[in-house]
Amino acid sequence: MAGVEVSVSPTKKRKADEESSAVDGGEEDVAAPAKKKMWLLPQEEVDWIxxxxxxTACTLYRELKRSNPSLVPSPEEEKDESTMLLYECTRIAYEEDAKFAKFQAWVRGEYARKGFVEVDYDYFGERAEVFRLCDEAREEVMGHWDHDDDEDWKLFMRTFV
Structure with a gap:
């Protein structure tokens, strides 16, 4: 899924260059940071976001957060490795939910304001890296299972993956 490159008109570019040189005082030796190319986020991805x-936290994480909102384990819980892992995963899940909520709000605002969403090309590279890491983890955890003839597994994969 590739984005569409957004080009800047020559008039807008010239005006931006003039404003930039006015801010710099016209000095040639002052290097302004280069603006990144912006790409349109495909509409189906905007809709998905x-x-x-x-x-998105699972029931187990929500129950832990409800019973212990600070997500700080008790000294007794700290002795159990699986409980500590549960706390760590729960914290990560809620941190990621918060990051995504912030990103989602930004996308919503951009879409409401402009009718489209522009992202820099790094977005697509970062997204591809996340997909690659997820695929590697899935293969590492579930790759050795043979589910070719398992209809429940096929339904699960079509539904959730």
Missing amino acids: LGQPNE
């Missing part, structure tokens, strides 16, 4: 729920 805006359609996601506010909280």
